[in-house]
Amino acid sequence: MKYPDPTSITRVTSIGGGPIGGGWAAHFLARGYDVTSYLHDRAEEGAFRTILDTAWISLTALGLAPGASLDRLRVVHDLDAAVAGAGFIQESAPENLAMKQALYHRLGRIVPENVVIGSSTSGLMMTDIQANCETPGRTVIGHPFNPPYLLPLVEIVGGERTDPAAVEWAGEFYRVAGKAPLMMKKEIPGFVATRLQEALWREALHMVANGEATPEDIDIALMNGPAPRMVSQGQCMAFHVACGAGGMATNLDQFGPALKLPWTRLEAPELTQELRDRMVDGCNAVAGDRHFADMAAQRDREIVAVLNALRAAREAP
Amino acid sequence: MKYPDPTSITRVTSIGGGPIGGGWAAHFLARGYDVTSYLHDRAEEGAFRTILDTAWISLTALGLAPGASLDRLRVVHDLDAAVAGAGFIQESAPENLAMKQALYHRLGRIVPENVVIGSSTSGLMMTDIQANCETPGRTVIGHPFNPPYLLPLVEIVGGERTDPAAVEWAGEFYRVAGKAPLMMKKEIPGFVATRLQEALWREALHMVANGEATPEDIDIALMNGPAPRMVSQGQCMAFHVACGAGGMATNLDQFGPALKLPWTRLEAPELTQELRDRMVDGCNAVAGDRHFADMAAQRDREIVAVLNALRAAREAP
Numbered sequence: 001m002k003y004p005d006p007t008s009i010t011r012v013t014s015i016g017g018g019p020i021g022g023g024w025a026a027h028f029l030a031r032g033y034d035v036t037s038y039l040h041d042r043a044e045e046g047a048f049r050t051i052l053d054t055a056w057i058s059l060t061a062l063g064l065a066p067g068a069s070l071d072r073l074r075v076v077h078d079l080d081a082a083v084a085g086a087g088f089i090q091e092s093a094p095e096n097l098a099m100k101q102a103l104y105h106r107l108g109r110i111v112p113e114n115v116v117i118g119s120s121t122s123g124l125m126m127t128d129i130q131a132n133c134e135t136p137g138r139t140v141i142g143h144p145f146n147p148p149y150l151l152p153l154v155e156i157v158g159g160e161r162t163d164p165a166a167v168e169w170a171g172e173f174y175r176v177a178g179k180a181p182l183m184m185k186k187e188i189p190g191f192v193a194t195r196l197q198e199a200l201w202r203e204a205l206h207m208v209a210n211g212e213a214t215p216e217d218i219d220i221a222l223m224n225g226p227a228p229r230m231v232s233q234g235q236c237m238a239f240h241v242a243c244g245a246g247g248m249a250t251n252l253d254q255f256g257p258a259l260k261l262p263w264t265r266l267e268a269p270e271l272t273q274e275l276r277d278r279m280v281d282g283c284n285a286v287a288g289d290r291h292f293a294d295m296a297a298q299r300d301r302e303i304v305a306v307l308n309a310l311r312a313a314r315e316a317p
Numbered sequence: 318m319k320y321p322d323p324t325s326i327t328r329v330t331s332i333g334g335g336p337i338g339g340g341w342a343a344h345f346l347a348r349g350y351d352v353t354s355y356l357h358d359r360a361e362e363g364a365f366r367t368i369l370d371t372a373w374i375s376l377t378a379l380g381l382a383p384g385a386s387l388d389r390l391r392v393v394h395d396l397d398a399a400v401a402g403a404g405f406i407q408e409s410a411p412e413n414l415a416m417k418q419a420l421y422h423r424l425g426r427i428v429p430e431n432v433v434i435g436s437s438t439s440g441l442m443m444t445d446i447q448a449n450c451e452t453p454g455r456t457v458i459g460h461p462f463n464p465p466y467l468l469p470l471v472e473i474v475g476g477e478r479t480d481p482a483a484v485e486w487a488g489e490f491y492r493v494a495g496k497a498p499l500m501m502k503k504e505i506p507g508f509v510a511t512r513l514q515e516a517l518w519r520e521a522l523h524m525v526a527n528g529e530a531t532p533e534d535i536d537i538a539l540m541n542g543p544a545p546r547m548v549s550q551g552q553c554m555a556f557h558v559a560c561g562a563g564g565m566a567t568n569l570d571q572f573g574p575a576l577k578l579p580w581t582r583l584e585a586p587e588l589t590q591e592l593r594d595r596m597v598d599g600c601n602a603v604a605g606d607r608h609f610a611d612m613a614a615q616r617d618r619e620i621v622a623v624l625n626a627l628r629a630a631r632e633a634p
Contacts, residue, residue: 058617062624123575132594145542146559150620153541180541186529190580193542196535199520199581200513201552207512208599209592212503215599219515219551224470224497225462225510227551230544231623234536235518243461258440263507264516273525282525282532284388300375302630303467307379307547309626313619 001277002165003114003138006173009087010034015079015103016092017044020120022051023148024090029073030056030149031178036074038082040093045075055149062150065178083111088173090142092120100129108133116166116173118142118156122194125187126159137163140170143191144179152180157193203264228310232302233295240287241295247287249280318432319482320455322491326404327351332396332408332420334361337437339368340465341407346390347373347466348495349382353391355399357410362392372466379467382495400428405490407459409437417446425450433483433490435459435473439511442504443476454480457487460508461496467495472508520581545627549619550612557604558612566597566605 010033011223014025017039025037029052039045056070074211076082083089089111093103107117116138119129124135140158145151152280154174157169171181182192195236207213229238236248242251257277287295327350331342334356342354346369356362373387393399405614406428410420417438424434431456436446447453458474462468471491475484488498501511507515517539524530530538546555553565560567573593604612 032599054613054617058621072564086388123578147617147620150617151542151545151626153538155538170478177324177363180537181536182537182541184530185534188524188529189578192524192530192534193538195520195524195581196538197543197552198519198575199516202576202581203512203516204552205592207505207509209589210503212505213501213509215325215551215553216602217499217502217509219553220497220499221470221472221510221513222547222551223549224499225468226514227544227547229462230444230539231627232540232546233523234532234539234544235514236532236536258515259519259522261506264512264519272448272526275522278525280529285533298630300371300464300467302627303464304378305626305630306623307467309622310548310619313615313622 002163003116003169004087006169006176008011009173009176011036011085011087013038013083013086013089014092015082015089016094016120017041017048017115018092018094019051019146020144020148021090023146024047024092024120024144025073026052026055026059026149027179028090028177029070030059030062030064030068032068033177034072034074036082036086037080039075039077042077048075052307055147058150060252070308079106080110083107083115085113086111089115089117091117095121095123096209097124097128101132102125104129104133104136104139105195108135108139111135115125116140116170118170118174120144120148123189123190125189126162127187128159130159130161133161136161138166141184141187141191142165142170142174143194145193152178153182153193154179155182155193157184157187157191159187206264223250228303228306229299231306232299236282237295239298241299247280247284248282249276252276252280318485319480320433321404323486323493326490326493328353328402328404329494330355330400330403330406330408332406333411334358334365335411335517336368336463337465338407338409339365339463340372340463341409341437341461342390343369343372343376344496345407345467345494346387346565347376347381347385349385351389351391353393353399353403355396356392358392359394365392372464373468388524396423397427397505400424400432403428403432406432406434407437408434412440414441414445417427417441418449421446421450421453421456423441425452425456428452430455433457433487435487435491437461437465440507442506444504445476447476447478450478453478455483457484458501458504459491460486460511462510469495469579470499470510471496472499472501472510474501474504474508476504491495523581545620545623546616548623549616553599554604554612556618558616564597564601565599566593569593569597584603 012028013036015038130139143155145153174181239251240248330353332355447456460472462470491498521535546574556568557565
């Protein structure tokens with residue numbers, strides 16, 4: 001096998017001293033890895049240590065891996081020294097394409113070719129980032145969600161010159177490292193989660209622009225409406241389970257016409273038979289042989305747990 | 318005062334035997350009210366009782382009000398008898414405008430004019446529902462989010478002929494009754510929460526239609542990305558706090574151009590100075606004198622609590 005066993009990795013290098021690079025370093029330390037952080041500028045180190053100390057409070061409350069320690073962090077300012085011995089590299093440099101291209105050109109030369117490099121970029125495509133890299137096969141997107149030390153999501157996709165085996169390896173490695181990997185089907189701007197969030201955000205801005213809601217109204221709606229359920233069930237399974245035995249098929253056949261209603265300023269796609277079937281088959285695949293009533297009961301238990309936990313966290317001093 | 322003191326209400330009538338009417342009945346019972354449920358069809362009663370029994374499990378886990386009991390429910394099939402003595406009426410009849418108009422015509426005659434009637438409708442406007450009502454002043458929208466016995470949100474707005482005092486009263490009553498009221502600024506299709514959810518949903522359908530994501534991918538993204546944070550902070554305050562001392566102003570000034578990027582198929586509004594200021598002022602008003610670092614720390618405590626609670630709920634048998 002070209003790449004090492006993901007479970008054999010013990011040392012990770014995190015490039016970048018900002019909130020994302022710091023968040024990643026804290027996450028990997030909490031999962032019991034040795035972490036080398038590369039900070040371009042020595043002046044960043046104070047703020048960087050503060051990010052880690054802040055993250056550590058939450059990571060401790062979530063439960064540290066055996067042997068996990070902030071003492072297993074090494075901060076260096078020399079890129080060659082930073083990547084030496086790394087089993088994986090998480091890159092969180094500034095969102096500047098020319099800067100990233102130059103960085104990947106250099107990493108492509110100094111990092112052994114069987115070491116996967118994941119980029120935290122939220123706005124760039126790997127096909128562009130890897131343009132000047134001589135060994136692009138192992139370069140992938142590994143996009144976290146803010147704050148990266150708490151939210152489990154990592155969106156994973158390669159560029160045109162990425163080796164599919166490296167993408168698979170990254171998914172497996174992130175899972176071993178305690179993250180929730182989403183293996184993307186295609187390189188698309190904004191990936192999946194940011195696109196969903198951005199759609200919601202654009203409609204929110206429309207409502208504020210039209211005087212229909214204030215930012216406070218938007219947040220009251222989200223926090224008390226979709227959010228506690230969305231923690232337990234994404235939008236697809238929420239609709240699937242809410243429609244009882246008929247599931248997503250009932251939802252689309254019954255509420256499909258609502259896609260034509262002016263319920264947002266944002267245009268919905270045509271509900272073709274193919275789209276309908278993809279939605280229905282996808283939800284049925286996730287449900288497997290679970291009965292909808294059991295899934296609804298599990299959803300309710302989880303929402304109760306979330307609401308009780310939130311209340312306790314809000315009442316705490 | 319035209320309407321009674323919201324804290325003096327002890328008896329509520331819930332119209333409708335479906336999941337929404339049943340969910341509302343369960344909620345009011347759990348908050349310690351006497352509840353009369355009107356079921357149009359006697360054959361509905363078995364399914365209706367099952368809805369209440371299911372909801373009661375969760376409501377008990379969340380904590381019942383003193384004296385709350387399922388025994389304080391009375392199920393009747395005569396509308397005049399159902400509304401007699403009610404201090405508030407929650408209407409959850411089928412989503413059929415002609416049917417609702419006929420119902421409000423009758424309710425307008427048999428319900429005393431100082432009793433507020435709230436409609437659970439998700440797709441109709443109160444201006445239309447109240448068209449044939451002779452006493453429309455006290456008719457309002459009180460739209461819950463599914464499941465209504467668990468999610469706190471209620472969106473409140475009147476129609477053209479609704480008395481503004483009745484809208485205010487409904488907001489106060491729902492708050493007393495343990496809900497999180499959102500006082501809407503205008504009557505708009507889909508209200509606030511459904512519009513936000515629908516925007517996200519339309520982009521999700523686009524991604525599935527284009528083969529960019531499966532329903533499972535959509536849900537992985539939501540559950541592990543935005544959702545655990547959105548329980549603690551809506552999208553406005555999440556961006557406000559993530560941008561540190563600069564808050565929403567930094568977010569819009571820095572990421573405003575991203576509204577032009579093809580990060581969704583859905584068009585964003587023009588980011589005018591007025592829109593920018595409404596967003597910034599709105600977030601600053603919510604933040605008050607709290608420091609962004611304290612808000613970030615509180616967010617992290619809440620996300621930790623939510624993640625730990627979810628893990629426990631998922632591991633439970």
